[in-house]
Amino acid sequence: MLHNIFDSHSHYDDEKFDTDRDKLIPHLFRSGVSYIMHAATDEESSAFGIEASQRYESFYTSVGIHPLDLDKLTDSTLLNIERLAKENNKVKAIGEIGLDYHYEPFDRELQKKVFASQIEIANRLGLPVIVHIRDAIQDGVNILKELRPKGVVHCFSGSCETAEELIGIGMYIGFTGALTFKNSKKARRVAAIVPKDKLLLETDCPYMAPEPLRSMRCDSSMIAYTAAVAAELQGVSAQEILDMTCENAKRLFDIR
Protein backbone atom coordinates (compact mmCIF):
# COMPACT_ATOMS: atom_id res chain seq x y z
CA MET A 1 0.00 0.00 0.00
CA LEU A 2 1.19 3.51 -0.78
CA HIS A 3 2.06 5.39 2.40
CA ASN A 4 3.77 8.51 3.72
CA ILE A 5 1.06 10.82 2.34
CA PHE A 6 1.36 14.46 3.43
CA ASP A 7 -1.84 16.29 2.53
CA SER A 8 -0.57 19.87 2.49
CA HIS A 9 -4.00 21.49 2.02
CA SER A 10 -7.31 20.22 3.42
CA HIS A 11 -10.63 21.56 4.70
CA TYR A 12 -12.00 19.02 7.18
CA ASP A 13 -14.17 21.75 8.71
CA ASP A 14 -16.35 21.61 5.58
CA GLU A 15 -19.94 20.55 6.25
CA LYS A 16 -19.47 17.59 3.91
CA PHE A 17 -17.49 16.00 6.77
CA ASP A 18 -20.07 16.76 9.48
CA THR A 19 -21.47 13.24 9.62
CA ASP A 20 -18.22 11.29 10.04
CA ARG A 21 -15.26 13.64 10.62
CA ASP A 22 -14.30 12.14 14.00
CA LYS A 23 -14.14 8.63 12.57
CA LEU A 24 -12.66 9.59 9.20
CA ILE A 25 -9.56 11.46 10.38
CA PRO A 26 -8.20 8.66 12.63
CA HIS A 27 -9.05 6.19 9.85
CA LEU A 28 -6.97 8.20 7.36
CA PHE A 29 -3.99 8.12 9.71
CA ARG A 30 -4.24 4.32 9.62
CA SER A 31 -4.57 4.26 5.80
CA GLY A 32 -1.28 5.61 4.51
CA VAL A 33 -1.74 9.25 5.50
CA SER A 34 1.16 10.48 7.66
CA TYR A 35 0.35 14.19 8.00
CA ILE A 36 -2.58 16.51 7.36
CA MET A 37 -2.35 20.31 7.09
CA HIS A 38 -5.57 22.24 7.58
CA ALA A 39 -5.94 25.35 5.41
CA ALA A 40 -7.94 27.87 7.42
CA THR A 41 -10.24 30.27 5.60
CA ASP A 42 -11.48 32.56 8.39
CA GLU A 43 -11.29 32.93 12.19
CA GLU A 44 -13.75 30.12 12.87
CA SER A 45 -11.90 27.81 10.51
CA SER A 46 -8.60 28.79 12.17
CA ALA A 47 -10.07 27.80 15.55
CA PHE A 48 -11.21 24.47 14.05
CA GLY A 49 -7.68 23.79 12.81
CA ILE A 50 -6.14 24.50 16.20
CA GLU A 51 -8.66 22.30 17.96
CA ALA A 52 -8.11 19.40 15.54
CA SER A 53 -4.33 19.81 15.75
CA GLN A 54 -4.57 19.40 19.52
CA ARG A 55 -6.64 16.25 19.12
CA TYR A 56 -4.49 14.46 16.50
CA GLU A 57 -0.73 14.22 16.76
CA SER A 58 0.00 14.44 13.01
CA PHE A 59 -2.59 17.11 12.22
CA TYR A 60 -1.21 20.63 11.75
CA THR A 61 -2.88 23.87 10.85
CA SER A 62 -2.59 27.28 9.34
CA VAL A 63 -4.49 30.36 10.50
CA GLY A 64 -5.63 33.14 8.22
CA ILE A 65 -8.39 34.68 6.18
CA HIS A 66 -9.15 33.68 2.59
CA PRO A 67 -9.65 36.40 -0.08
CA LEU A 68 -13.25 35.22 -0.62
CA ASP A 69 -14.03 35.57 3.10
CA LEU A 70 -13.12 39.22 3.50
CA ASP A 71 -16.75 40.11 4.27
CA LYS A 72 -15.96 38.59 7.70
CA LEU A 73 -12.94 40.86 8.25
CA THR A 74 -13.21 43.00 11.39
CA ASP A 75 -10.80 45.39 13.13
CA SER A 76 -9.54 42.52 15.28
CA THR A 77 -9.21 39.76 12.65
CA LEU A 78 -5.55 40.24 11.76
CA LEU A 79 -4.51 40.77 15.38
CA ASN A 80 -6.38 37.62 16.31
CA ILE A 81 -4.71 35.63 13.53
CA GLU A 82 -1.27 36.77 14.68
CA ARG A 83 -2.08 35.95 18.32
CA LEU A 84 -3.37 32.45 17.43
CA ALA A 85 -0.21 31.76 15.42
CA LYS A 86 2.01 32.94 18.27
CA GLU A 87 0.23 31.01 21.00
CA ASN A 88 -0.14 27.62 19.33
CA ASN A 89 2.90 25.58 18.37
CA LYS A 90 0.94 23.44 15.89
CA VAL A 91 0.16 26.48 13.77
CA LYS A 92 2.74 25.99 11.02
CA ALA A 93 1.63 28.53 8.40
CA ILE A 94 -0.42 31.61 7.67
CA GLY A 95 -3.12 30.68 5.16
CA GLU A 96 -4.92 30.32 3.09
CA ILE A 97 -4.34 33.84 1.93
CA GLY A 98 -4.11 35.45 -1.47
CA LEU A 99 -6.11 36.96 -4.31
CA ASP A 100 -9.23 35.74 -6.07
CA TYR A 101 -10.64 37.83 -8.91
CA HIS A 102 -12.94 35.09 -10.15
CA TYR A 103 -16.21 36.05 -8.50
CA GLU A 104 -17.71 39.50 -9.07
CA PRO A 105 -17.91 41.79 -7.27
CA PHE A 106 -14.57 41.86 -5.45
CA ASP A 107 -12.49 44.60 -3.95
CA ARG A 108 -9.08 44.27 -5.56
CA GLU A 109 -7.39 46.82 -3.32
CA LEU A 110 -8.76 45.29 -0.13
CA GLN A 111 -7.66 41.81 -1.23
CA LYS A 112 -4.15 43.04 -1.97
CA LYS A 113 -3.93 44.88 1.33
CA VAL A 114 -5.09 41.92 3.45
CA PHE A 115 -2.87 39.51 1.51
CA ALA A 116 0.17 41.73 2.13
CA SER A 117 -0.71 42.22 5.83
CA GLN A 118 -0.93 38.48 6.37
CA ILE A 119 2.38 37.88 4.58
CA GLU A 120 3.90 40.43 6.95
CA ILE A 121 2.51 38.49 9.92
CA ALA A 122 4.08 35.31 8.52
CA ASN A 123 7.41 37.04 7.96
CA ARG A 124 7.39 38.49 11.49
CA LEU A 125 6.73 35.06 13.00
CA GLY A 126 9.07 33.17 10.66
CA LEU A 127 6.18 31.09 9.28
CA PRO A 128 5.48 30.11 5.66
CA VAL A 129 2.32 31.14 3.81
CA ILE A 130 -0.25 29.00 2.01
CA VAL A 131 -1.24 31.04 -1.02
CA HIS A 132 -4.45 30.92 -3.06
CA ILE A 133 -4.33 32.78 -6.38
CA ARG A 134 -7.18 32.63 -8.89
CA ASP A 135 -7.43 34.83 -11.98
CA ALA A 136 -4.94 37.18 -10.33
CA ILE A 137 -1.58 35.63 -11.08
CA GLN A 138 0.35 38.79 -11.97
CA ASP A 139 -0.78 40.78 -8.93
CA GLY A 140 -0.07 37.72 -6.79
CA VAL A 141 3.43 37.21 -8.15
CA ASN A 142 4.20 40.92 -7.72
CA ILE A 143 3.24 40.89 -4.04
CA LEU A 144 5.16 37.67 -3.37
CA LYS A 145 8.25 39.06 -5.13
CA GLU A 146 8.09 42.22 -3.07
CA LEU A 147 7.50 40.66 0.35
CA ARG A 148 9.43 37.39 -0.17
CA PRO A 149 7.70 35.01 2.25
CA LYS A 150 8.46 31.31 2.47
CA GLY A 151 5.50 29.31 1.28
CA VAL A 152 3.49 27.38 -1.25
CA VAL A 153 1.19 28.45 -4.07
CA HIS A 154 -1.54 25.86 -3.73
CA CYS A 155 -3.61 24.26 -6.52
CA PHE A 156 -1.27 25.81 -9.05
CA SER A 157 -2.92 26.69 -12.35
CA GLY A 158 -0.42 29.10 -13.90
CA SER A 159 2.09 28.69 -16.70
CA CYS A 160 5.54 27.11 -16.61
CA GLU A 161 7.05 30.62 -16.79
CA THR A 162 5.10 31.75 -13.73
CA ALA A 163 6.01 28.57 -11.85
CA GLU A 164 9.67 29.21 -12.63
CA GLU A 165 9.37 32.79 -11.39
CA LEU A 166 7.83 31.58 -8.12
CA ILE A 167 10.40 28.80 -7.69
CA GLY A 168 13.05 31.44 -8.31
CA ILE A 169 11.94 33.26 -5.16
CA GLY A 170 11.87 30.00 -3.19
CA MET A 171 8.17 29.16 -3.34
CA TYR A 172 6.87 25.60 -3.39
CA ILE A 173 4.20 24.56 -5.91
CA GLY A 174 1.18 22.51 -4.79
CA PHE A 175 -0.96 20.22 -6.95
CA THR A 176 -4.42 18.83 -6.20
CA GLY A 177 -6.36 15.97 -7.75
CA ALA A 178 -7.02 18.33 -10.68
CA LEU A 179 -3.65 17.10 -11.98
CA THR A 180 -5.35 13.81 -12.84
CA PHE A 181 -8.18 15.39 -14.86
CA LYS A 182 -8.19 14.82 -18.60
CA ASN A 183 -8.13 18.58 -19.32
CA SER A 184 -5.14 19.27 -17.07
CA LYS A 185 -2.50 19.60 -19.80
CA LYS A 186 -1.22 22.93 -18.46
CA ALA A 187 -0.88 21.73 -14.87
CA ARG A 188 0.83 18.55 -16.06
CA ARG A 189 3.38 20.53 -18.03
CA VAL A 190 4.18 22.48 -14.87
CA ALA A 191 4.29 19.38 -12.64
CA ALA A 192 6.84 17.86 -15.02
CA ILE A 193 9.30 20.75 -14.63
CA VAL A 194 8.96 21.64 -10.92
CA PRO A 195 12.21 20.65 -9.17
CA LYS A 196 11.67 17.58 -6.99
CA ASP A 197 12.40 19.52 -3.81
CA LYS A 198 9.72 22.17 -4.52
CA LEU A 199 6.75 19.91 -5.23
CA LEU A 200 3.84 19.44 -2.79
CA LEU A 201 0.69 17.34 -3.08
CA GLU A 202 -2.65 18.26 -1.58
CA THR A 203 -6.35 17.46 -1.80
CA ASP A 204 -8.14 20.77 -1.14
CA CYS A 205 -10.73 18.28 0.15
CA PRO A 206 -13.69 17.84 0.14
CA TYR A 207 -13.34 19.16 -3.42
CA MET A 208 -11.14 18.11 -6.36
CA ALA A 209 -11.23 14.32 -5.92
CA PRO A 210 -8.77 12.84 -8.43
CA GLU A 211 -9.70 10.56 -11.31
CA PRO A 212 -11.13 7.93 -11.22
CA LEU A 213 -12.96 9.09 -8.06
CA ARG A 214 -13.78 12.53 -9.40
CA SER A 215 -17.45 12.70 -8.39
CA MET A 216 -16.80 11.50 -4.84
CA ARG A 217 -16.13 13.46 -1.69
CA CYS A 218 -12.36 13.82 -1.56
CA ASP A 219 -10.19 12.89 1.43
CA SER A 220 -6.43 12.77 2.06
CA SER A 221 -6.01 9.08 1.18
CA MET A 222 -6.95 9.87 -2.44
CA ILE A 223 -3.61 11.67 -2.89
CA ALA A 224 -2.32 8.26 -3.94
CA TYR A 225 -4.00 8.81 -7.34
CA THR A 226 -2.51 12.29 -7.75
CA ALA A 227 0.89 10.88 -6.77
CA ALA A 228 0.63 8.27 -9.53
CA VAL A 229 0.20 11.00 -12.17
CA ALA A 230 2.93 13.20 -10.68
CA ALA A 231 5.22 10.17 -10.59
CA GLU A 232 4.76 9.52 -14.29
CA LEU A 233 5.52 13.16 -15.09
CA GLN A 234 8.62 13.19 -12.91
CA GLY A 235 9.85 9.77 -14.00
CA VAL A 236 9.87 8.16 -10.53
CA SER A 237 7.57 5.78 -8.65
CA ALA A 238 4.42 6.93 -6.86
CA GLN A 239 5.95 5.98 -3.51
CA GLU A 240 9.04 8.05 -4.30
CA ILE A 241 6.79 11.05 -5.07
CA LEU A 242 4.97 10.57 -1.76
CA ASP A 243 8.26 10.29 0.15
CA MET A 244 9.68 13.39 -1.57
CA THR A 245 6.58 15.54 -1.15
CA CYS A 246 6.31 14.49 2.49
CA GLU A 247 9.91 15.56 3.10
CA ASN A 248 9.28 18.82 1.24
CA ALA A 249 6.19 19.65 3.30
CA LYS A 250 7.98 18.82 6.56
CA ARG A 251 10.83 21.11 5.55
CA LEU A 252 8.51 23.96 4.51
CA PHE A 253 6.25 23.72 7.57
CA ASP A 254 9.15 22.97 9.95
CA ILE A 255 7.73 19.67 11.19
CA ARG A 256 10.20 17.18 12.73
Ligand SMILES: [Zn+2]
Ligand atom coordinates in the same frame (compact mmCIF):
# COMPACT_ATOMS: atom_id res chain seq x y z
ZN1 LIG B 1 -8.29 25.50 -0.04
